[in-house]
Amino acid sequence: MTYLVSLLLMALIVGLVAVASNPAPYFAAFGLVVAAGVGCGVLIGHGGSFLSLVLFLIYLGGMLVVFAYSAALAAEPFPESWGDRSVAGYVIIYLLGVGLVVGLFWENWYEGSWVVVDSLKEFSMLRGDTSGVAMMYSSGGGMLIICAWVLLLTLFVVLELTRGLGRGALRAV
Template identity: 30%
Template sequence: MNTFFLLIINLFGSSLVFYSISPYFSALGLVTVSISSCLLLSYLNINFLALILLLVYMGGMLIVFIYSSALTNDRFPQISNINEIALLSLFFLIWTNILINNENWISNNNNNITNSINIEGTSYLFHQSLAIYFILSGYILLITLIAVLNISSNNEYSSLRAI
């Protein structure tokens, strides 16, 4: 039941990202999606990957949110179609209720997803052959940050000059 609740929160957060006009609500939706996804991973006993994913995703999203909120001048942010979000969430709730109450869909044996995951360890993430890709991606992100700051510093009327 916790899995379905986390999936409903994940759906609501992703629809909030798609239907919001303002970057404030988009950032709220991204935070909701990232936290619910990491809780779902930790519920499936993949704790280390969930923690790393949360830290990296929230750090990158914080930088994007700062720049996108500095570029907008919304005093009163709004969501475009809250009715569609409510209808989509209601449809997903009804659909999961039908699936939960269906006796043929739920298996009675112990071959569910929590027992079938067998991860020996997460050291393969930091293997020596992948280290060059991590370093290369760090340099690319640094060059992108310098390019964005250089482009925005030439504009006198940009709101990024205040930062």
């Protein structure tokens, strides 16, 4: 289990470096999907199976809409990819920074952090986070309605910003 979570954490760092180093929104959105999936895998490994599912669905439902519109606005005939020299330079700089931080915190890193909850019953659906769903819908129902309206308002704001010259939400590329 420790090896799986360590592998997921390394993949999370690679996904975040892919997002941070790439100026083109096409490849950065793919890096964000990878980072979100691997981050939810880390949450599953630490006992938050329902929470990770909810976060991943919210991410896929909400954030990818914004990246689709930003990719439509930044349409380039030849976007920079991960193989270009400038992007590879940023990847090396970010990975060296991550290596420096890992070197600073290498001693005694496992004693007080990354403890799996619920007595090491990994990947079980009977966890503490599933009992909070009833509380979220009963006491937090008003906040859920407010969040839904805010997301709808955000969608209309993005549609208005990407409208172009009065031709609706579609933009000629």
